Amino acid sequence: MTLAPTNGQLPPATTTIIYRPEGGIEGYREVFDGITDVVVSSFAWPTLKEVSIAAAAPACYLLVDQSCVYFGETADIRRRLNEHARDPGKNFAREAYIIGGTGRSSELWSDSSTAEFLQFRLTDLAEQGSLVDVIKGVNPRIPDLSKDRRAMLEGVVRHSLRLLFDAGCRVFCSNNGSQRRVTADAELLGSDPAGPMRIGVTATPLPGTELELIYGDLWARGFPNEGRFVVMAGSEVRYSVNESAWGWIRDDRAQLRAEGVLVPIAGLEDRERLVVAVEFGSASSAAKLVCGSRDGGKWMPLRFSPPTPTV
Known part of the structure; x- marks a missing residue:
């Protein structure tokens, strides 16, 4: 994103107020400009239990680490963040905004459409900026708005971007450029899968080699196998792409559905399930397909080891 206008004129001067109710430098802070009814609150995610958040307040929120972001919206921000705190899939977060x-009292926050619109637009802007990876569950949807309200909320987006930057968020603008973990060489290699996909393999993981995927709240398991990578039967695949x-992700998913091994999950619209094990050319290719993402999630050692079988 551009921080200055391209017509040669300097942008108008602005003032941002940073209030630290608990003192200190790195702790909880509220960032606002005193003009609009918009405030950005920022704190370290591990300190959530120590933060005083108003009950049942509508809001849009970001969970962030150095290279990725998760956007959400809710009518009750305290309840929703506490739910995320119990979700191992959100352990990646380091900061919350x-x-x-x-x-x-303001009409601006009188219903859920403001938070929904912010989630939709900020997700779109983060993907356009390509500074970090965007972790998604379900693709955000734009609410049904009148033209005048949408124009008003676009103004809220602009204010929010400035306040987020002043709060320390570098998801949309950064003097350091891209923060994504993927190197230029890896990005080029990702345009094609690392070898053909094999459906219905019978390999089993060696003791201690089973991994889990860290991407939102997806449940997926896999393991390396003779230089390739197997995603185990029962693993979930994010429905959206x-x-x-990369184009091959859609092609390979279409093949899995055509062969009847990638099936819907009753009661869930945001994910599907693999009913057989599928082998990929690399762990990276497997993660990209499972997440429907250009860079995928991370395969990590199991946080909770399976019980040792008794003889």
């Missing part, structure tokens, strides 16, 4: 109202994802 909440966009909400300043506490004054990011617009920036």
